[in-house]
Amino acid sequence: MARKRKKLGDILVSWGVLNDKQIQDAVAHSESTHHRLGEALVEMGLVDEEQVTKAMATQFDLEYVDLDHHVVDRSALELMPDDLMRRYLILPIGKENGRLKIIIHDPLDLDTMDLLRFRLNTELECALASKSKIKRYIDTFLDKVHSSLDATVDELHKSIDSSIDASIDLESLAESKLEDDSAPVIKLINKIIGEAVKLRASDVHVEPMTDRVRVRYRIDGVCAERDNIPKQLQPVVLTRLKIMSGMDIAERRVPQDGRIKQNFGGSDIDFRVSALPGYHGESVVLRILRPESVRVGIQALGFADDDYKRFLRIIKRPNGIFLVTGPTGSGKTTTLYAALQELNRPDKKIITAEDPVEYNFSGMNQCQVRTDIGLTFSVILRSMLRQAPNIILVGEIRDLEVAEIAIQAALTGHLVFSTLHTNDAPSAITRLIDMGVKPFLVASAIQAIMAQRLVRKICQDCRQEQLEPETKYLKLLNFTQENLAEKSVYHGAGCSRCHQTGYHGRIGIFEMMLMNTEIREMAFRREPTNKIRAAAVASGMRRLIEDGKLKILEGITTLAEVARVAQAEDIEITLE
Numbered sequence: 001m002a003r004k005r006k007k008l009g010d011i012l013v014s015w016g017v018l019n020d021k022q023i024q025d026a027v028a029h030s031e032s033t034h035h036r037l038g039e040a041l042v043e044m045g046l047v048d049e050e051q052v053t054k055a056m057a058t059q060f061d062l063e064y065v066d067l068d069h070h071v072v073d074r075s076a077l078e079l080m081p082d083d084l085m086r087r088y089l090i091l092p093i094g095k096e097n098g099r100l101k102i103i104i105h106d107p108l109d110l111d112t113m114d115l116l117r118f119r120l121n122t123e124l125e126c127a128l129a130s131k132s133k134i135k136r137y138i139d140t141f142l143d144k145v146h147s148s149l150d151a152t153v154d155e156l157h158k159s160i161d162s163s164i165d166a167s168i169d170l171e172s173l174a175e176s177k178l179e180d181d182s183a184p185v186i187k188l189i190n191k192i193i194g195e196a197v198k199l200r201a202s203d204v205h206v207e208p209m210t211d212r213v214r215v216r217y218r219i220d221g222v223c224a225e226r227d228n229i230p231k232q233l234q235p236v237v238l239t240r241l242k243i244m245s246g247m248d249i250a251e252r253r254v255p256q257d258g259r260i261k262q263n264f265g266g267s268d269i270d271f272r273v274s275a276l277p278g279y280h281g282e283s284v285v286l287r288i289l290r291p292e293s294v295r296v297g298i299q300a301l302g303f304a305d306d307d308y309k310r311f312l313r314i315i316k317r318p319n320g321i322f323l324v325t326g327p328t329g330s331g332k333t334t335t336l337y338a339a340l341q342e343l344n345r346p347d348k349k350i351i352t353a354e355d356p357v358e359y360n361f362s363g364m365n366q367c368q369v370r371t372d373i374g375l376t377f378s379v380i381l382r383s384m385l386r387q388a389p390n391i392i393l394v395g396e397i398r399d400l401e402v403a404e405i406a407i408q409a410a411l412t413g414h415l416v417f418s419t420l421h422t423n424d425a426p427s428a429i430t431r432l433i434d435m436g437v438k439p440f441l442v443a444s445a446i447q448a449i450m451a452q453r454l455v456r457k458i459c460q461d462c463r464q465e466q467l468e469p470e471t472k473y474l475k476l477l478n479f480t481q482e483n484l485a486e487k488s489v490y491h492g493a494g495c496s497r498c499h500q501t502g503y504h505g506r507i508g509i510f511e512m513m514l515m516n517t518e519i520r521e522m523a524f525r526r527e528p529t530n531k532i533r534a535a536a537v538a539s540g541m542r543r544l545i546e547d548g549k550l551k552i553l554e555g556i557t558t559l560a561e562v563a564r565v566a567q568a569e570d571i572e573i574t575l576e
Contacts, residue, residue, distance in 0.1 A: 005059060005060070006058075006059055007059075008037050008038060008052070008055055008056065008059055009023040009026070009027070009037060011055045011058050011059055012041075012047065012051070012052075012055050015055070017047055017051055018041075018046060018047065022046050025044070026040045026041045026044055026046060027040075029043070029044055029297055032341065032342065032344065032345070033295065033297070033341055035295075038052040038055075038056065040297065042300075043295075043296050043297035043299075043300045044297040044298075044299040044300060045297070045299045045300045046299070049130045049131070049132055050066075050130055052130075053105070053128055053129065053130040056107060056128060057128040060107045060128070062107060062126055062127060062128045063127040063128065064127070064128050064129070065093075065103050065127045065128065065129045066129070066133075067091075067103075067129050067130075067133040067134065067136075067137050068133065068461075072091055072092075072093050072103075072137070073093070073094065076092050076093050076094050076095075077091070077092060079092040079094075079095060079100060080092040080100075080102075080120065084116065084119065085138055086138060088109075088112050088116075089104075089105055089131060089134045089135055089138065090102050090103065090104055090112075090116070090134070091103040091129075091134055091137060091138070093127070095122075096125070098122070098123065099122065099123045099124065099125045100120060100122045100123070100124055100125070101124075101125045101126075101127065102116070102124055102125070102126055102127070103126075103127050103128070103129045103134060104126050104127070104128060104129075105128065105129060105130060105131040105134055106131075107126065107128065113126075136497065139198050140496070185233075185236045185237065185240050186240065188229075188237070188240075189237065189240050189241060189244070192204065192206075192215060192226075193260075193262065193271070193286070194264060195217075195226070196217050196286075196288060197264045197269060197288060198264075199217055199219055199499070200219060200220070200505075201217035201218055201219050201288060202218050202219070202221070202287065202288055202329075203217075203218045203285055203286060203287045203288060204216075204217055204218075204285070204286040204288070205217075205218070205223065205283070205284075205285050206237065206238070206241065206283070206284040206285070206286075207278075207283045208231075208234050208238075208278065208280040208281030208282070208283065209231075209280055210280060211231055212228040212229065212230065212231050213228065213229040213230070213231060213233065213234050213237060213281075214228055214229075215227045215228070215229060219499075219501075220456045220501075220503055220504070220505065220506050221329060221454055221456065221506060222456070222501075234281055238275075238281065238282055238284060241273065241275075241284050241286070242256070242258070242275060242284075244258075244260050244273075245258025245259060245260050245271070245273035246258045246259065247273070247275060252277060252282060253277060254277065255274065255275060255276050255277065256274075256275045257272070257273065257274055257275075258273040258275075259271065259272055259273060260273060260286070267290075267292075269288060269289065269290060270288075270289040270358075271286045271287065271288055271289065272286070272287040272289060272356070272358065273285070273286050273287075274287075289358050289359065291359055291360075293334065294333065294334045294337045294338075294359050295337075295341065296334065296338055297338065298311065298312070298338045298339065298342055301331075301334070301335060301338060301507075301508050302507035302508040302509065302510070302551070302556075303508075303510060304510075304542070304547065304550060307510055307512050307542070307547075310448075310512055310514065311339075311450075311512065312342075314447055314448045314514070315339045315342060315343060315415075315417075316343070317415060317447055318413065318415060319410055319411075319412075319413045319414055319415055320410050320415060320416070320445060320446065320447035321406060321407065321410045321416045321417075321418065321445050321446045321447060322339075322415070322416070322417050322418075322447055322448050322449075322450070323397075323418055323419065323420050323428050323446065323448075323449045323450070324336060324417070324418075324419050324420075324449075324450050324451075324452065325419065325420045325421065325422040325423075325424070325425060325427070325428050325449060325450070325451045325452075326419075326421075326422075326451055326452045326453060327421065327423075327453075328421075329454070330452055330453050330454055331452055331453075331454045331506075331508055332419045332452065333358070333395075333419070335450075335452060335508070336393060336417050336419070337359065337361070339417060340352075340361070340364065340391070340393060340417070341361070343391055344361070344363045344364060346363075348390045348391055349365070349387070349388065349389045349390050349391070350363070350364045350365065350389065350390070350391045350392075350393070351364070351365045351366075351367065351384045351387060351389040351391075351392055351393070352364060352365070352366045352367065352392070352393035352394075352395070353367050353369060353377055353380040353381060353384065353392075353393070353394050353395060354366060354367070354368060354369065354393070354395040355368065355369035355377070355395050355396070356368050356369070365387070365389075367380050367384075369395070377394060377395070377396075377398065377402045378401045378402050378405055381394065381402065381405040381406065381409070382405060384409075385405075385409055385412075385414075389414060390414065390415065391414070391415045391416075391417070392406075392409055392414050392415070392416045392417070393416075393417045393418070394406050394416065394417070394418040395418070395419065396418065396419050396420070396421075397418050397419070397420050397432075397435075399435065400435050400436040400437065403432060403435055403436075403437050404437060404441075406418055407437065407441045407442075407445040410445040410446075411441075411444065411445055420432075422451070423451070424451045424511055424533070424543075424544065425449040425450060425451040425511045425512065425513035425536065425541070426449075426513060426529050426532040426533040426536055427529050428449045428451075429442055429446070429449070429519075429523045429529070429532055430528070430529045430532075433523070433526060439523055439524050439525075439526055440524055442523050443515075443520040443521070443523040443524045444520070446515050446523075447514075447515060448512065448513065448514045448515060449512075449513045449515075450510055450511065450512045450513070451510070451511040451513075451544060452508050452509065452510050452511070452544075453508070453509050453544060453565040453566060454506040454507070454508055454509075454565070455506065455507060455508075455509055455548060455551065455557045455561045455562055455564075455565055456501075456503035456504075456505070456506050456557065456558075456561050457503060457504060457505045457506060457507050457556055457557055458490055458491065458492045458502065458503060458504075458555065458556065458557060458558060459492040459494075459495060459497055459498035459501070459502055459503055459504040460504070461495050461497045461498070461504075462492050462493040462494055462495035462497070462498065462502065463490050463491075463492055463493075463555065464490060464491060464492070464493050465488045465489070465490055466488070466489045466490055466491045466558075466559075469489050469559055470559065470560070473559035473560055473563050474559065476563050477545060477548070477549055477552075477559060477562060477563060477566075478545075479549070479559075487553045488555070489552055489553070489555075489558070489559060490555045490558070491558045491560075492504075492558075502558075503561070507551065507556060507557070509544055509547040509548045509551060509562070509565075509566065510542075510544070510547050511541065511542065511543055511544040511547065512541060512542070513536045513541045514539070514540075514541075516539055518535050518539070519532060519535055519536060519539070522535060544566045545562065545566040548562035548565075548566050549562065
């Protein structure tokens with residue numbers, strides 16, 4: 001009789017990593033998001049990917065391989081075509097007794113195993129490693145993107161120099177070459193996009209300058225210059241990007257928008273493309289839209305335990321408005337999508353109005369704003385209410401009309417989520433009143449307001465204790481000797497994983513203001529923001545900077561990073 005395989009949750013509980021309650025919560029989360037239990041545990045921040053991989057190795061009786069300490073022989077990599085390794089994230093590590101030994105990340109992917117047996121005509125012996133480490137290994141040892149990108153720029157430059165003279169229009173050359181996948185300009189753009197995806201960039205900036213074309217990637221919210229393309233190549237590069245994204249290549253006077261969809265590592269990734277005319281030529285920005293980036297559990301957003309419980313209570317109320325505030329790029333959309341995924345059940349009707357719809361989710365009715373045909377936020381909102389929804393998401397409250405319809409929806413029994421651009425949570429009340437919303441409507445409709453920012457996380461591979469924290473940051477963040485008496489602060493020294501930045505990934509810091517009787521009365525009386533803020537802090541609101549300090553003391557982020565993104569008042573210190 002076959003031995004019954006242990007459950008993944010039972011293994012982690014037996015190791016003392018989790019308890020039964022956490023497993024139950026993760027099972028509920030996996031059912032709601034249609035993810036596997038291991039993925040749900042990582043999304044919720046209860047375990048890391050390595051712990052899940054080790055548990056799966058135990059569950060399936062496979063060897064676990066830590067690729068940080070295991071070097072794959074270069075000759076072994078020749079046993080499998082590169083395209084198979086990249087597409088299925090698999091590493092060959094040798095051949096024994098006629099069987100090919102490979103490292104995989106998903107022991108349940110039997111279809112891939114069958115395909116490999118057929119393609120390679122051999123039996124397989126599997127070991128297990130985490131998906132991210134396999135991908136990183138492939139990127140490091142198989143892809144020579146940096147050097148090949150530079151070589152492609154040189155190749156394109158030489159091909160143009162040798163094939164044309166100054167009297168020929170470069171854009172004609174670009175169009176003639178764009179049909180050929182081996183054309184240097186196509187290889188150049190594909191390598192730029194591929195490198196940006198591998199480096200976890202959120203967007204790519206192609207910016208014509210006086211004497212060059214600058215290429216920058218935004219990684220973890222910070223722009224980093226990648227390369228300079230010769231000015232002579234500007235027309236072919238911009239034309240290629242506009243053709244890929246479906247723009248009019250003859251139009252250079254007005255802004256244009258487009259989209260690109262490409263497959264990388266087996267995943268389809270969308271790019272939202274924007275072209276803006278400038279003095280030296282059109283600036284093109286490709287925003288990289290990764291579906292997995294917004295399909296995260298609420299716990300993975302970075303809430304402290306008390307804020308997490310408050311957040312769950314708020315989003316499960318039957319009506320009212322929940323506002324998320326912060327500047328562009330502060331993760332507001334990700335937070336709201338996480339809330340909607342938590343609430344996405346067959347018994348709830350969810351409708352969203354977005355500009356534009358960037359990510360598609362099953363079970364939700366998503367409507368895109370199209371101002372060119374008169375389909376505005378206000379028009380969509382009015383129509384929404386005739387669809388009898390339980391939950392409404394308004395991408396952004398931009399004007400009085402949208403604000404008033406959203407408030408009326410909240411007062412008539414709907415739960416409304418939306419965003420607003422303010423620096424902190426208390427300022428949202430003043431902003432709505434300044435917009436023209438009547439104070440008594442603001443006071444009665446809003447249930448909670450949450451401000452947030454994203455801070456970069458310290459790279460765990462090169463994290464070190466910071467023995468002498470900089471005094472200016474300690475003063476700026478109001479740290480005392482008591483804060484540092486029992487806890488240490490950390491920073492990243494820089495390594496190959498984080499590309500010498502010391503940071504890898506981002507996490508949120510939050511300021512959650514729940515409306516109570518006192519704050520509602522202050523809103524009704526049009527009290528100034530500083531008084532509302534003082535009342536909110538007195539009732540238990542943790543300021544953004546205080547939430548950042550908690551994450552500093554937990555070793556998640558650095559003093560400099562929190563000082564960079566959080567609001568610190570009454571202190572004038574120039575940050576270098």
